[in-house]
Amino acid sequence: MSTQEQKLAYLTAAGRFDICSPGECLQLLPVTVETRRSSQAPEILPVPLDNLRSSQEALDDLEDPDGRTVVAPYISYNRRTGGCGRMLKMLLNGTCSYDCAYCPVRTRREPVSFAPEEFADTFLRLWRDGLVEGLFLSSGIPRDVDCVMHDIVETGEILRRRGYDGYLHLKILPGATRADIHDAARVADRISINLETTSPDRLGGIAGVKDYRQDILKRQSWVAEEKPGGHTTQFVIGAADETDAEILSCLADQYRRVRPSRVYFSAFHALPGTPLAPHPDTPAWRARRWYQADYLIRDYGVAADELRAALDENEFFGDRDPKTVLAAGSAPVNVNLAPRRDLLRVPGIGPKGADRILNLRRVRPFSGPADLARAGIRGKAAGRHLIFNDRGTVQTKLSS
Secondary structure (H helix, E strand, O other): OOHHHHHHHHHHOOOOOOOOEOOEEEEEEEEEEEEOOOOOOEEEOOEOHHHOOOHHHHHHHHOOOOOOEEEEEEEEEOHHHOOOOOEEEEEOEOOOOOOOOOOHHHHOOOOOEOOHHHHHHHHHHHHHOOOOOEEEEEOOOOOOHHHHHHHHHHHHHHHHHOOOOOEEEEEOOOOOOHHHHHHHHHHOOEEEOOOEOOOHHHHHOOOOOOOHHHHHHHHHHHHHHHOOOOEEEEEEEOOOOOOHHHHHHHHHHHHHHOOOOEEEEEEOOOOOOOOOOOOOOOOHHHHHHHHHHHHHHHHOOOOHHHHHHHOOOOOOOOOOOHHHHHHHOOOOEEOOOOOHHHHOOOOOOOHHHHHHHHHHHHHOOOOOHHHHHHHOOOHHHHHOOEEOOOHHHOOHHHHO
């Protein structure tokens, strides 16, 4: 295995808490070092993320007897929602001077890194062979933030100058300068800075070096100004022991203040060698509940205050879709009379389904659960929360 291949394996296996959501499934790629006839790029095939324990273990476990296989994770995007099919997730530097208690990068002392030009060469070979379709580029911070941020931006600029026109997501590091954020926004399709948790006090419990207000929130406001509609953020759910009520308040503030295009949620998973190794793992279902709650706020028009009704007495969501919880505590909705806002609160009815109902009921009212099929609605899921008027009670003006 060449030095470059070893670095690729090490630096792709390092990140665990950046981007991953339903439909954007983080996986591993065993990278076969045998080259194809057309180029020097390795062949890549997917294997499950669960195989990954730590980068060094992954290298030991997945290397075959001939020493030909290493690992490289990518994010596989759901093609129905757009985006790239295979995105290489990469750190430029594999060590970090910051003290994030959940992060395995802080435990590493080997000075493994790519220079911008060197990594650009590696990535462009993979891209030109059609093995990757996009790039998410982040980094540990082994030295001054400005130096590392400059390398991230420079890498993006080199790729664009050399003809790369695919998807490019650049991570904004805590404490980055406004000039670097401006340049990253100019060269990338998307930029992001992670919130990680909900408040200065919560962050102080897991990352004492970072200043929540100055290093993160202030930089996030610059990110929003430089890339409106093209920036995201992420929470690591459970690492700081925040309640779902705290996340809900923070999320509402995010959409009100900086309007991210997406918010990602990663369930905390304790990693050996980190200060939070003894901390209980966050169940995967909790992150799923947060994706569901986020969709309700972002796409369904549900206010954060409404969602509070789905929290239990300890201010957490249970392992049940928040939309179903809200519907169980509400009166049934009349499918022939309800406005769009109320239809969207019925389990099984999304924005497109609500619009189809509004259009179809102008022509003919819905008479029962079986009739929902003509709107593409699963009657069993929605029918329990709907009532149906007879034909004579429906007015044409009720399609608002």
